[in-house]
Amino acid sequence: MNLEELYDRYGEKLYHYLVLRIGSCQDAEDILQEVFYRFSHYYVRWKWVKNPKAFVFKVTRNEANRFLKRKTTQQKTLQMNPDFKNAIASVIQGPDEESEGFLVESLAQLPDGQREIVMLKVFEGMTFKEISSICGVSQNTAASRYRYALSKLRLYMEKMDEKKE
Amino acid sequence: MKKKNDIETEKLLAAFSHKPTPPGLKEKILDGALQRQNSNHVMNAFLWKGFVGCLMILIFVIAVDATITKAQNKRFSSMLDGHQESTGNVEEEWSMLKDIIWEPLGSNRSEAKMKFYDLLENSKNKTRQPEWRESLKEEFE
Numbered sequence: 001m002n003l004e005e006l007y008d009r010y011g012e013k014l015y016h017y018l019v020l021r022i023g024s025c026q027d028a029e030d031i032l033q034e035v036f037y038r039f040s041h042y043y044v045r046w047k048w049v050k051n052p053k054a055f056v057f058k059v060t061r062n063e064a065n066r067f068l069k070r071k072t073t074q075q076k077t078l079q080m081n082p083d084f085k086n087a088i089a090s091v092i093q094g095p096d097e098e099s100e101g102f103l104v105e106s107l108a109q110l111p112d113g114q115r116e117i118v119m120l121k122v123f124e125g126m127t128f129k130e131i132s133s134i135c136g137v138s139q140n141t142a143a144s145r146y147r148y149a150l151s152k153l154r155l156y157m158e159k160m161d162e163k164k165e
Numbered sequence: 166m167k168k169k170n171d172i173e174t175e176k177l178l179a180a181f182s183h184k185p186t187p188p189g190l191k192e193k194i195l196d197g198a199l200q201r202q203n204s205n206h207v208m209n210a211f212l213w214k215g216f217v218g219c220l221m222i223l224i225f226v227i228a229v230d231a232t233i234t235k236a237q238n239k240r241f242s243s244m245l246d247g248h249q250e251s252t253g254n255v256e257e258e259w260s261m262l263k264d265i266i267w268e269p270l271g272s273n274r275s276e277a278k279m280k281f282y283d284l285l286e287n288s289k290n291k292t293r294q295p296e297w298r299e300s301l302k303e304e305f306e
Contacts, residue, residue: 004195011191013183033197036197037198039198040202090184095180157177
């Protein structure tokens with residue numbers, strides 16, 4: 001699998017994943033470039049990869065974690081970053097602007113681990129088995145995080161509805 | 166089993182999708198990755214050829230050494246077993262070696278031989294009977 005083919009298949013998905021995970025379009029581009037640079041060395045390994053989609057997401061996740069590790073305090077400040085919401089808004093498209101704003105606000109409030117699983121499950125349509133292999137958690141943990149995230153999202157949206165009224 | 170609320174939320178989320186990526190992102194990412202790959206390319210084609218050549222020479226030397234060692238071992242073991250052919254070979258080689266050693270001495274060959282044997286005998290006696298043992302013997306007598 002060459003790089004161009006790889007980008008056509010997964011490039012945009014990985015970019016969206018990174019923006020939602022990191023909260024910055026510029027950083028997401030840098031990390032994605034690093035990820036594709038890594039992929040350029042993997043030409044032999046593709047033969048043995050059972051699930052290429054899960055594999056590319058796993059590599060991307062590891063690279064994102066490395067980036068976050070470099071910025072040690074980033075994990076806490078990400079939520080406070082005003083660009084974070086803008087970054088999420090730049091990759092999510094809703095039926096209307098209002099609901100888009102609601103979702104962006106709600107996603108920004110979620111803890112990183114839960115938001116990641118929601119992204120993979122809802123936007124990428126992955127199974128809990130794939131998610132567990134990407135995130136390095138058990139399937140049960142992935143499922144319970146997803147449920148928590150859904151209930152939190154529902155609560156946030158209800159609150160926002162109340163505020164609006 | 167999924168709760169009713171969860172299903173509703175999932176339906177709500179299903180209405181959302183990804184926006185298209187900024188134009189030119191693909192070229193930017195791929196060009197950047199390839200550029201980095203080229204800049205970090207330490208081994209060029211010439212170095213690779215040299216490396217493979219050296220590797221092949223090394224393998225050849227190891228293989229030849231192993232073959233020679235194996236043949237030698239085989240010969241020694243057959244000689245120790247008293248195989249006539251091997252013994253014959255050794256005797257033949259020894260006679261050749263003797264000629265090489267004694268030939269330069271020319272006419273004084275027999276004298277030199279005798280001197281050599283005397284020296285050999287003396288050194289053997291010395292090692293067999295050390296001086297301190299001799300002196301002790303004398304004292305007791």
